[in-house]
Amino acid sequence: MLTATFRSMVAHKLRLLLTTASIALGVALLAGTLILTNTMGIAFDMLFGKIGSGTDTVVRAEAPFTQTEGVGTNRGPIAASVLDQVKKVDGVRAAEGTVQGYALLTDTHGKAITTNGGAPTNGYSMPSDEELRGDVELLSGHAPTNAHEVAIDATSAEDHDIALGSSIKVLFQGPTQEFTVVGTIGYGDGIKDLGGTTSAYFDPATAQKVLGTPGAFDQINVSAADGVSQAELADRISDVIPAGTEAVTGKAVAEENADATKQNFSIVGILFGIFAGIALFVGSFIIWNTFTMTVTQRSREIALLRAIGARRRQVMSSLLLEALGLGLFASAVGFGLGIGVAKGLKWLMDAVGFALPFTSLQIEASQVWISLAVGVGVTVVAALVPARRATKVLPIEALRESTPGAEKSSKLRAVIGLAVIAAGAGALWASLYADGGMKLFGLGLGAAMVGVIIALPVAVRPLAAAIATPLRLRGLPGELAKQNAARNPRRTSATAAALMIGLTLVVSMGVFASSLKASFGDVLSDRVDADLYVVTSSAQAPGYSPSVLAAVKGVDGVDEVSANGWGQARFDGQDSGFSSIDPGNADEVLALNVEKGSLADLGKDDVMVARSAAKEHGWKVGDTVTAEFAESGKHQLHVAAVYEGKGWISDDFVVSRAAQEALAGPQLVSNAFVTIDAGADRAEVQDAIAAALADHPDAKVLDRAGFEKEASGFIDQLLTFMTVMLALAVMIALLGIVNTLALSVFERTRELGLLRAVGMTRSQVRAMVRWESAVISLIGAVSGAALGIGIGLAMSQILKDEGIKSISIPVLQIAVYVAVAAAAGVLAAVGPARSAAKVDVLKAVVTD
Amino acid sequence: MSLTTTLSPQQATFPGTPAPAARAVGVTKQYGAGDATVAALDDVSVDLDRGRFTAIMGPSGSGKSTLLHMLAGLDRPTSGEVYLGDTEITSLRDKRLTMLRRDRIGFIFQSFNLLPTMTAAENIVLPMRIAGRRPDPDWVAAIVQTVGLDGRLGHRPSQLSGGQQQRVAAARALASRPEIVFADEPTGALDSRSGTELLRFLRTAVDELAQTVVMVTHDPTAAAYADRVLFLADGHIVDEMHDPSAEAVLDYMKNLGA
Numbered sequence A: 001m002l003t004a005t006f007r008s009m010v011a012h013k014l015r016l017l018l019t020t021a022s023i024a025l026g027v028a029l030l031a032g033t034l035i036l037t038n039t040m041g042i043a044f045d046m047l048f049g050k051i052g053s054g055t056d057t058v059v060r061a062e063a064p065f066t067q068t069e070g071v072g073t074n075r076g077p078i079a080a081s082v083l084d085q086v087k088k089v090d091g092v093r094a095a096e097g098t099v100q101g102y103a104l105l106t107d108t109h110g111k112a113i114t115t116n117g118g119a120p121t122n123g124y125s126m127p128s129d130e131e132l133r134g135d136v137e138l139l140s141g142h143a144p145t146n147a148h149e150v151a152i153d154a155t156s157a158e159d160h161d162i163a164l165g166s167s168i169k170v171l172f173q174g175p176t177q178e179f180t181v182v183g184t185i186g187y188g189d190g191i192k193d194l195g196g197t198t199s200a201y202f203d204p205a206t207a208q209k210v211l212g213t214p215g216a217f218d219q220i221n222v223s224a225a226d227g228v229s230q231a232e233l234a235d236r237i238s239d240v241i242p243a244g245t246e247a248v249t250g251k252a253v254a255e256e257n258a259d260a261t262k263q264n265f266s267i268v269g270i271l272f273g274i275f276a277g278i279a280l281f282v283g284s285f286i287i288w289n290t291f292t293m294t295v296t297q298r299s300r301e302i303a304l305l306r307a308i309g310a311r312r313r314q315v316m317s318s319l320l321l322e323a324l325g326l327g328l329f330a331s332a333v334g335f336g337l338g339i340g341v342a343k344g345l346k347w348l349m350d351a352v353g354f355a356l357p358f359t360s361l362q363i364e365a366s367q368v369w370i371s372l373a374v375g376v377g378v379t380v381v382a383a384l385v386p387a388r389r390a391t392k393v394l395p396i397e398a399l400r401e402s403t404p405g406a407e408k409s410s411k412l413r414a415v416i417g418l419a420v421i422a423a424g425a426g427a428l429w430a431s432l433y434a435d436g437g438m439k440l441f442g443l444g445l446g447a448a449m450v451g452v453i454i455a456l457p458v459a460v461r462p463l464a465a466a467i468a469t470p471l472r473l474r475g476l477p478g479e480l481a482k483q484n485a486a487r488n489p490r491r492t493s494a495t496a497a498a499l500m501i502g503l504t505l506v507v508s509m510g511v512f513a514s515s516l517k518a519s520f521g522d523v524l525s526d527r528v529d530a531d532l533y534v535v536t537s538s539a540q541a542p543g544y545s546p547s548v549l550a551a552v553k554g555v556d557g558v559d560e561v562s563a564n565g566w567g568q569a570r571f572d573g574q575d576s577g578f579s580s581i582d583p584g585n586a587d588e589v590l591a592l593n594v595e596k597g598s599l600a601d602l603g604k605d606d607v608m609v610a611r612s613a614a615k616e617h618g619w620k621v622g623d624t625v626t627a628e629f630a631e632s633g634k635h636q637l638h639v640a641a642v643y644e645g646k647g648w649i650s651d652d653f654v655v656s657r658a659a660q661e662a663l664a665g666p667q668l669v670s671n672a673f674v675t676i677d678a679g680a681d682r683a684e685v686q687d688a689i690a691a692a693l694a695d696h697p698d699a700k701v702l703d704r705a706g707f708e709k710e711a712s713g714f715i716d717q718l719l720t721f722m723t724v725m726l727a728l729a730v731m732i733a734l735l736g737i738v739n740t741l742a743l744s745v746f747e748r749t750r751e752l753g754l755l756r757a758v759g760m761t762r763s764q765v766r767a768m769v770r771w772e773s774a775v776i777s778l779i780g781a782v783s784g785a786a787l788g789i790g791i792g793l794a795m796s797q798i799l800k801d802e803g804i805k806s807i808s809i810p811v812l813q814i815a816v817y818v819a820v821a822a823a824a825g826v827l828a829a830v831g832p833a834r835s836a837a838k839v840d841v842l843k844a845v846v847t848d
Numbered sequence B: 001m002s003l004t005t006t007l008s009p010q011q012a013t014f015p016g017t018p019a020p021a022a023r024a025v026g027v028t029k030q031y032g033a034g035d036a037t038v039a040a041l042d043d044v045s046v047d048l049d050r051g052r053f054t055a056i057m058g059p060s061g062s063g064k065s066t067l068l069h070m071l072a073g074l075d076r077p078t079s080g081e082v083y084l085g086d087t088e089i090t091s092l093r094d095k096r097l098t099m100l101r102r103d104r105i106g107f108i109f110q111s112f113n114l115l116p117t118m119t120a121a122e123n124i125v126l127p128m129r130i131a132g133r134r135p136d137p138d139w140v141a142a143i144v145q146t147v148g149l150d151g152r153l154g155h156r157p158s159q160l161s162g163g164q165q166q167r168v169a170a171a172r173a174l175a176s177r178p179e180i181v182f183a184d185e186p187t188g189a190l191d192s193r194s195g196t197e198l199l200r201f202l203r204t205a206v207d208e209l210a211q212t213v214v215m216v217t218h219d220p221t222a223a224a225y226a227d228r229v230l231f232l233a234d235g236h237i238v239d240e241m242h243d244p245s246a247e248a249v250l251d252y253m254k255n256l257g258a
Ligand SMILES: Nc1ncnc2c1ncn2[C@@H]1O[C@H](COP(=O)(O)OP(=O)(O)OP(=O)(O)O)[C@@H](O)[C@H]1O
Pocket: B031, B032, B038, B039, B040, B058, B059, B060, B061, B062, B063, B064, B065, B066, B067
């Protein structure tokens, strides 16, 4: 039996190739996704684990709550006196206070060294204890020892040709300073940066000055004496440190930090996961089809095997063995390709500007096992049913199966499908009104998709009829194409499903992005009245130093500069983002529409709330709101004003920038709006500001058009990304379409022969297959687009409070997507159409 | 003037005699290559008269189907020429040949004559629909009437009996008013009653509609419906019989050893 299996596999090389390719593709995408997400995860782990690897216990200020956005929770500083207490604890081998903060390196020409994908640019205090440095090691030079020295990560040094001894500027939240580079830093194992971030190291006293608060530390890192465990040490330290501080094991801290960051990127993993899922679905579908074909072609061979005495079980195991071998081989090939896919995806993300923290590709045994198991599993399961049939069905019957009526569209299927869709829609609807609607939304979305996939076969006939109406114009080939597409609804819908899912994702994101863009444009033109705009030099940087504002203000011709910041706190027990503004001039440039109270009263203990929030909580001017900051704990803020909450600034809570500084520590500026003196020339002032910013490479000045483009740039990135994803989905779907058409042509050999005999020309036959393919792809594309528009609208509706005010459907763009899908269908049909046209006319005449 | 031109088949026809509907001139068909070469037809020449019903008989493997395929433009001979009316068809390119089959030839096969997705009515007008031509409704109605398919036109092949399916095929073969209708064992899969109905219909088509019909058959009774029977053996036409009776055909076939 084994040799028979092997021989038949080799005998059908083309079929082998097609099947191998489809499984390999599915596995490659899966493996690529696994490798990429794992690599990203490890990059994050490195970012925190590498620095903390020598630290057994961390002493830090307690945070009243965990911030949900950004990297970890900002905490208040810890007094230097605590260090002395910690040092005395039994079992402490070494303890040092550390400081970490924003530090933007520049190259030797004063140009900011920016990172990809919003990876942080950090400054650290360099521990003097070797062990407390963790994996941080000097690759060249020496550690910084005074206020004029810095050591930087080796990647920054190498990429920007910064030699030891050269002097560079470093930007902080405070004033920019110049340092001599005295060392380059690595992180063990040849790693030269922390997951794509840049790092600057200062001696502890300097770090306190430039990164934090003099006389205080961000945290105290402790190394245990031999034989003292992390947990034990943490316990002992907990007993002596003052209230408001806590001692946590080093391991726990590293995990906390890594998890917080990973969450921000989990969406990328999910997206890739969906596409890997589509690929596997298409892959298994192709396997199913291919085995159906194989089995039909081989029914004689199988009958012969059975006639010469092979039992049904032997025939069955021969087929399954074939599937197993094929699955294993193809999955192995697929895993190999997956490494390339991971690289490609990474490259792609870089290319569209969605750079991810990254390190060398991390390949682990578990990924190999998962990929192989999924690939082989899918292959065997997909082969099981056709194989079972093979042992029962006669060749003639197998051929007859393609006649219509063999598959009735089931009412039950329609009912179940509609019920699931209804449940999904209900959840979507409910999510509009529920708190934490996003989870419910996701659930509803999933349910709606599943429902559509269940019900699609029932809709294939009407859809095909609707889509093919224009095809009627093309005479009989068009008519037959429509009929053929609707002939095997389950197969057609399975073929179209890959395109449908792809388009649903892309179109819904498209609608969402376009609404976002429209809202943004509306707000900008209706609500923002400034002459010039000062923004971060790299779109993804968290902000720029407040010192920029002073420099801009000093420029001739500048009238007002009004800056914004952003933060997170807990108001009245609920986590919420807040904006910070300059109360003196914010209303002039931002049209806040203050309805009650006055902006002039927005002092350090005050807050301005949006109308909707005020209404919800019954707040009036003069009431108090409890606000809790991770950095400084609870505060009672007075409601000084109520505003519309629908313009550029739309957060429920707004405080003055001075208040933010007092409550949450030193802050970066997100952006600033500049008005110019009456009579001043805008272009001249812009040039003057640009000149003044020469010493501030973290910021740049833009005019209105530039600002608009910059601020909506991320939406364009999103769209580019979605387009690339669409291309991916279309490519995967293409394989499925080719396969389905090949199977159909194979099954309909006799019909094609008959048509040719009674006078259908080759080009008409080709057109017929092409049209059929176009109808199948359009079924997928149109239903996907419809679904995507619905979901996009729902998504925009849910995010109404988060700034989506205008809803816009990118009609042209969606039309292009659908056209591309249809064109892909026609392209996919080239091969099958050719083989259909080659069908031997006599096949229909000669009965066997 | 060269010899070939002088002796070209068209001019070889006697004036006054109607030109044959189809003719084979020295047609040879070989299958396989080298030592395994099989000659299914060996230098066969035959004229098929217009407005007549011709049957082709012979033992299994004698080349009947092969000859029919050559005449009908479904396959090309290894050598020799085939004429449909005045058109030499072996040299035609695929597209012209296909259009010729569509417009000038009707077919009835032994089985699988109809497209399963189409109704009987749609199947009947299939060649005209392929051509993008409007069928002549009166003519189609007349044929449907003759073939006895009233009330079945909306059915799909799977809802029709084998005999009904063959009658739909016959109606299709005649609906486009072809110059000639070819049928390869059209009654082979039918019971005798259905077979008789179909044969009567073909006879009527010849007698009343002046059709030309060429039919391969194994059945002497079927052959008896024809005006003329050609006997094939080992790729040669060995004999022919005019206005045959079933008995005479049967006797002859016994002698042939079929
Ligand atoms: N495609 C082919 N390849 C090889 N040999 C063929 C092919 N078609 C026919 N033959 C051979 O040519 C000869 C004539 O075949 P043909 O089908 O014309 O016979 P027939 O008279 O129609 O027989 P039957 O009464 O069984 O239908 C046979 O020996 C057959 O084996």
